[in-house]
Amino acid sequence: MMNKNMKLFAGIIVFGSLWGFSECIIGPIMSDAGLPGGMLMTGSFTMIFLVLSRMMFQQRGMQMGMGLIAGSLRMMNPFAGCHLCSAIAIMAEGMLFELIWNYTTTHNLNSLNDLTTKVSLGVFTAFTVYTGGYIVTQIMTPIVSVGSFQIANLLSFIPYILSKALIVGLIGGISIPIILSSNKLHLSLKETMYYPATLGISLFCWTAIIGNWLMYMG
Amino acid sequence: MTYNKGKTLPFFAMAVLIIGISASLYVHAQQSTIENDIDSVIINGIEFQTKDFFNKISIKTIETNDGEKTGIPLDEMLQYAGISCISCHEYTFKASDGYQQSVTWEHISKGVFTDEKSIFFPDLARTFWVINIIEVKVN
Numbered sequence: 001m002m003n004k005n006m007k008l009f010a011g012i013i014v015f016g017s018l019w020g021f022s023e024c025i026i027g028p029i030m031s032d033a034g035l036p037g038g039m040l041m042t043g044s045f046t047m048i049f050l051v052l053s054r055m056m057f058q059q060r061g062m063q064m065g066m067g068l069i070a071g072s073l074r075m076m077n078p079f080a081g082c083h084l085c086s087a088i089a090i091m092a093e094g095m096l097f098e099l100i101w102n103y104t105t106t107h108n109l110n111s112l113n114d115l116t117t118k119v120s121l122g123v124f125t126a127f128t129v130y131t132g133g134y135i136v137t138q139i140m141t142p143i144v145s146v147g148s149f150q151i152a153n154l155l156s157f158i159p160y161i162l163s164k165a166l167i168v169g170l171i172g173g174i175s176i177p178i179i180l181s182s183n184k185l186h187l188s189l190k191e192t193m194y195y196p197a198t199l200g201i202s203l204f205c206w207t208a209i210i211g212n213w214l215m216y217m218g
Numbered sequence: 219m220t221y222n223k224g225k226t227l228p229f230f231a232m233a234v235l236i237i238g239i240s241a242s243l244y245v246h247a248q249q250s251t252i253e254n255d256i257d258s259v260i261i262n263g264i265e266f267q268t269k270d271f272f273n274k275i276s277i278k279t280i281e282t283n284d285g286e287k288t289g290i291p292l293d294e295m296l297q298y299a300g301i302s303c304i305s306c307h308e309y310t311f312k313a314s315d316g317y318q319q320s321v322t323w324e325h326i327s328k329g330v331f332t333d334e335k336s337i338f339f340p341d342l343a344r345t346f347w348v349i350n351i352i353e354v355k356v357n
Contacts, residue, residue, distance in 0.1 A: 084343050104227060120231035127234040141345040142319075150320050153310070157317045159241040159248075166238025173231070 007194065008059055014198040015053040015062075016069025017205035019046065023070060023090060024077040024209050039164055042093065042130045043171025047122070050097045051179045055109060060102055067094015073206065076213050084144060085137045092136035093129045100125050109180070118177040126172020131165040248316060259335060260353040261299040271295050272333060280330055280340045287338040289330035296326070301356055310355040311337055311348040319346050320357065 022045040031037035050063050071091040075084070104121060105112060112118050135154065138161075142149045258265050275290040275298060296304045305323045312318040321329070321339070325346070329339040336349045 085345050104230075117227050120227040123231040124227065124234055127238065138345065141343045145343045145346070146322065146325070153318050153320055156312075159244045160316050162238055162241035163245045166235065166242055169231075169234055169238060 008057060008062065010195060010198040011053060011057050012062055012065040013069060014202050015049050016066035017073065017202040019049040019066055020070035020073025020090070021205035021208065022049075023074050023086065024212075036164075036167070039130070039168045040171070042133070043126050043168045044175050046093060046129070047126055047172055047175050048179055050094070051176055052182070054101060055180070055182075058109070061098065063101070064094045064098045067091045067097075070094070073209050076209050085141045088140045088144070089133040089137040093133040096129045096132040097125065100128055112180060115177060118180050119173045122176030123169045123173035125176060127165045127169030130168040131161055134161045134165075245316070249314065256335075259351055261296070262301055262354065262356045264299065266299060268333065268335060271298060271331070274298060278330060280328070280338065282338055282340050283344065284338075287330055287332060289332035289336075289338070291327075292329040292331050292337060293327045295331050296354075299354075308357040310357060311351050312353040312355065313348050314350045314352050317348060319348055321346060 023041060026045065027037045027041045029037075030040055049066065053062055053066060067090055071087040071094075074087040074090055104124075112121065135158075138154050138157065139149055142153075257269060258267050260266075271290055275294045277288055277290055279286050279288045293304060296309070301307070305327075308320055308322050309326060310318055310320045321337075321342070325339050325342055328341055329337050331337050331351075334349075335351045336347065337351065338347050
């Protein structure tokens with residue numbers, strides 16, 4: 001039991017760190033290249049880490065923990081735009097994913113039998129996670145920044161959020177079925193390598209982000 | 219009560235796709251009807267040419283989370299626009315895509331308006347940075 005909990009905790013750390021690393025490094029690279037970084041990140045990388053961890057660990061609550069880890073990492077990346085907005089959105093995305101997948105899938109994902117179900121889940125998950133994260137950001141950031149929020153500002157922008165979420169939903173409709181199909185590859189890690197690998201990957205992610213932050217401050 | 223996830227998931231997916239498509243059509247229709255004169259901005263119901271601001275007001279540079287931003291001080295721009303008691307109001311900045319944010323005087327006095335009709339603040343999150351402004355409302 002203790003070993004299982006430790007494994008789960010290590011999994012939360014490593015997947016959350018990878019998610020945060022991709023948000024801090026890959027997202028801004030996409031944006032600098034003129035690509036819609038936020039939409040591509042949510043539809044692909046975010047879904048990869050959330051779904052893959054769900055498949056591997058089959059543990060409810062894990063993705064919410066991952067969101068907290070990834071959001072914390074994002075808070076340490078000041079040179080990549082609005083870190084407060086993104087951190088809040090990431091944490092909200094983790095929670096929303098939990099809500100959606102707890103309600104629509106079984107514990108071991110046995111309910112996902114056919115392609116239509118997988119594609120539908122991908123579209124619905126990506127669309128809702130992106131929309132929810134965006135709306136939470138638009139509400140929480142003014143409250144945290146200036147202590148107030150005006151709903152009229154959000155309502156006028158809802159159609160724009162939903163139009164962007166359509167693209168994310170379509171990306172999710174492709175990425176999530178592909179990720180779910182990866183269980184046929186039977187990938188596994190030797191027991192003795194699990195903790196060193198997770199520790200190494202997590203350390204790399206955190207070191208890279210904190211190192212970049214220190215360079216920015218210097 | 220049993221719940222057939224296999225039948226309801228496609229329904230949910232279709233629903234969000236319809237919502238997304240409807241929103242896209244609405245945004246596209248709204249943007250095509252907005253006459254976005256690239257060289258002007260409406261402040262408190264009056265249209266101003268942005269070049270007039272930049273001809274009359276000295277520019278300044280501020281430091282933000284996203285690097286340096288150069289433009290005219292927002293408070294001076296609003297004063298030039300003829301708003302009485304500029305420190306007494308809150309201002310709502312509306313962009314061409316429908317995005318809008320309301321900013322209090324405390325932050326207005328520190329912000330800049332760039333020649334790309336965008337506003338930036340050194341002490342506010344990026345949520346408050348409005349790009350391609352078409353209108354400023356005085357509240």
